[in-house]
Amino acid sequence: MLDRIRASVRRAGGRSAAAATLLAAALLPGFQGAAVAAYPEKPVTLVVPYKAGGSTETMARVYAKALQEQLGQPVIVSTRPGGGGAVGATVVAKAAPDGYTMLFAAASALVWPPMTQKVEYGPDSFRWVASITEYQQALITTPDKPYKTYPELIAYAKAHPGMNFADQNALSRSFIKYIGKKEGVTWTAIPTKGGGEMVPFLLGGKVDIAWSGGVHQKFGDKMHVLASFNPKRLGQSPDAPSLKEIYGIAMPSYAVIVVPKDTPDDVVATLEKALKEASKDKAFDDMVTNKLKFPNQFIGSEELKPLVADMVTGLKTVLEETRN
C-alpha cells in the first residue's frame, strides 16, 4: 500500500491537475484505497502484436501468469499479428484508457511505424509503463555459408549482388537498406511474418541471411550470428560485432509494456508495481534467462523516458539516410 502511494506521488510530480488529485489521494489513504481497489476488477488483456509461437508470445504467456498473481485478475494473452506490430499497437492505442488493455511489444513497433507510414498512433499515444527485457536482435545465417564473419559477408555480398535477406518488419528492412547503402551492396528484403516463418526459410536455404529477434538462440550451432543489431554485443555471441561499433546506429531492443496515453496515473502506478513484482517471478526468470537466453532486466516508467527519446532521434537518422 505504501509503495503504491509512493509510486503515485512520484508519477504525479510535475503534472499540476493530476498531481493535486494524487497528492490528495496520497494524503487521504481512504480515498486512494478506493480508487486503486477499483482496478483491476475484471480480466486484463495483454496484446502481443506478433504471430503465436514466437519468443514474445511465449514470454508473454509465462509473464501473464506471473502478472495474474500480482493483479488478482486473469491476464489474457491476445495475439494480433500484422504490420510488424503496427496492427496490435493500433488496437491498443485506440483501446479504452482504463488499464484493461496493454501491449507487450518491441519498442520499435511503437516508434518506427508512425515515422514511415500512415498509422493512427505515435510514441506519444502510449504511457510507457515498463521494459522487462531486451531482444537479442542479430544478423544471422547458417553455418554452411562461405562467409563466417561480418566483414566476410560484406565482401561476399559485394561480389554476389541480389542476396535474399529475410526481414520481419519495416524497421529491419530499413536497417538492411541502411547497411547496403553504407557498404554499397544490393540485396533483396523478403518479408516474413515473424520467426516462425523466417526459420524454415533460412534453414531451407530460401534466404541467405536473416534478421532475428532472438529465435536463433534456440537453434544452437545450426544458426550463426554475424552481427548484433542491439546497442551492445549479444551475451551469447560475444565475438560478433554490433552495428553500433561499425556504423554508430542501433535498433531499439527493449521489450516494453505500454497502455493507452490517457490511462489514469493511479492505474499506471498499480500496474507498474505489479509488472515489477511479476518480473521477479521464478518461472518467468527461468524462462527468460535459461530458455530464451534474454536478460531479465526491469526498467520502470521514469528510466524509460530518456531511452524512448533516444530511440526516436536514432531512428530518424536511419530514416533520413535511407530515404534518398
Add this chain to the structure above:
Amino acid sequence: MTTDHRETLVIGLVVAALSAVGMLWLIPAHTNPAAGPNDLSPALVPEIALGVCLALGVLLVVQALRRPDAGAAATAAVGADDDGPRGLRLARDLAFDLSVWAVSCIVLVQLLPRIGFIATSAMVLAGWCVFAGLRSIPTIVGVALVVPVVLDRLCWYALTVPLP
C-alpha cells in the same frame, strides 16, 4: 422467359454491378501503390478476385438472355437451381426474411452492451422460439431463462471470459 432465367438474370446483373463498383471505385480508392521494384501492387489480388466475379456475373446474364426458352439446356450449362418456378416468391421471401434478420441483429447489437448478455439473449431466444412456431409458454419461458444463465456462468467459471 422462365422464372429460373429471370432469377439467373437478376443474380448475374447484381453480381456484375457490385463487382464493377468494387473494381472501379472501392479498390483504387482504398489501396496504396506498391513500394518495391519486384513487389506486386496491393490492389492486384482484390482486383483479380472481383474481376473474376464480374466476368462470371456477365456470363450468367448472357446465358440467361441467350437461351431464354431452352430451359433444361441452360440450366445444365449454368447449373441454376432446380427447385422449380419460384422467381417472384423468392424475391419477396428474401426481402421479408432479410429485413426481419436485419432488425433482429440491430436489436441484438444495440441491447447487448446496454442490458447485458443474460437479458438480451433471453429476449432473442424467446423471440425466435415464437417466430419458429413454438407456442408452449412454459417451454419458451424455461428455455429463455435457463440457457442464458447457464451459458453466462459457464463462460465465466470454465473459460474465465465475462460476457457483456
Add this chain to the structure above:
Amino acid sequence: MILDQLLAGFGAALDPINMLFMAAGVALGIVVGILPGLGSVTALSILIPVTFYMSPLVAIAFLVGVNKGGTSGGAVPAILLDAPGTPEAAATALDGHPLCKAGMPVKAMKAALYSSVFGDTLSDILLILVAAPFAAFALQFGPAEFTAIVLFSFTLIAGLSGRSLAKGIIAAGLGVFLSTIGLDPVESTPRMTFDVVELYDGISLNALAIGVLALSSVIQQLFEMHRGGASARQSISPDYDPAKNRLTAREFWSNWRTLLRSAAIGSGIGMLPGLGVSLAAFLGYGSAKRASKTPEKFGTGHLEGIMATEAANSAVVGANLVPTIALGIPGNIAAALMIGAFMVHGVVPGPFMMESHGELIYSIFASMLIADGIHLVIGRLGIRIWGHITRVPRTVILPVVVVLCVVGVYVPTQSMFDVGVMLVFGGLGYLMRRTGFSIVCLVIGFLLGPMFETSLRQTMLMYKSDLSVLVSSPIALVFVLLTLYSLWRFARRR
C-alpha cells in the same frame, strides 16, 4: 531402438493420473469443439494456464487430449444441425446433415468419430516414425512451393461448388476479395479498411465462418419453420430408427482407400507449417469425390464424404507436431500453442529436443497413442448423449444455437465488432444459400486468398519476379502439373 524407447514411454504414460487427465482433456476438447466457434485453438489457449501446476508429461498429454477432442467435436453440430462451427467441419455437414435428416444421425456421428480416430492414429504413428527425417523434407517447402500448393487447392472449388460452377467461382472470388481487407501483408499499408481499426487485422475468420456456415443455416431453418415447413414439435431427425443407425465394420472398412488417402493428405498438410486443418479437410473431401466412381452421391448423405473429411482433419493433429518437435516451428496455431506449453514446462522445442528430452518425448508419443484409444471410448459414449439432442424439438434447439453462435464469436476475442461481423455474414450466408451460391466456396476463397497472395509476393521478391521457379522446383512442379491435370480432367468431363 524406437520400439524400446516407445515401450519405456508407455511405462510412464500408463500412469493412472496421466490417463485420467488425458480422458479429461479429450472430454473437454469434444465439448468445447461442439460449441460453434470454439475449437481446439480456443480450448488450448484457455487450458494452457491450467497445466502450469501439472508435471510436464501430464500437462502435455492433457493438451494433446484437448487437441484431439477439439478437432473431432466439431462434426457433431455439423451433422445434427447443419451448423458447422469451424471451417474444418464444413465439408462434414455436406453429407452428415442429409444423413441426419434421413434418420441416421447416430450412424453419421459414428462414421465421423471412427474416421477421426483412424486418421489421428495413423498420423501419430507417422509422427513417431518419421519426425526427424520428414522435418528436413518440410524445409524444402518455400514460398514457391506454397504458391503451387495453394494454386492446386483452388481447383477444389470445382468439386465443391454444388450445382453451378459459375456461382461457385463467384463465391470463391468474393471470399478472396474479403480476405484482402486489412493491412497489406508486404507493405503494411491499409486496404479497404475505411480506417476501422478492427479491420486492420482483416475480417476475423472465426466470425466469418460461424456467420456463413453455422448461423446462416440456422436462420434458413428458422424461416422455413416460420413458413410452416415443419411442425413445431418436429425433432432434428424425425425418422430416427435405431436399426438404421448401425454402422457395420464392413461398411466402414469398405472405404479404406478413402480413409488412407485422407489420412495421408491430412498428415502431409500437418507436416507443412502454415497450411492448416481446414485446408486438409477440404482437400480430403475434394479428392475423395474426384477419385470416386459415383461423385454424384457426394452431398446427398454419402458416408464416404464424412469419412474423407474427418479422417483428413484429424490426421493434421499428430502430424503438425512433426515440425514442432523436430524444428521448433509450429505447424499451425494449435501447434504454436503447444510450443508455448512445452516451453512453460522447461522443454525447448527444436533440433535438440529429441537429444535432451528423449524420454519425455517418447512418453508423449506413447500418451498420444493411448489418447487415441481414450478418444474412441469417450467419443462413443458422447454419441449416446448427443443422440438425445436429436429428440429435442427444432423450435427449441435452433434459437439456442443462435445464442451459442454469439457466445462462440465473443469468447475468443471479446469483441462486439466480431459479433456484428458474424451477424452480417449470417445474413449474407442466408442470401447465398437461397440464391444457390456455395457457402463452402466462399470460405475456401477466404482461407486460400491470403496464403496465395503472401506466398506469391514472397516468391516474386525472392526470385526477382522470375516465376520459372514454379516449374524448376520439383515439388512446385508436381503441384503445378496436378493443377493442370485437374483442370484438364474437369474440362474433359464437361
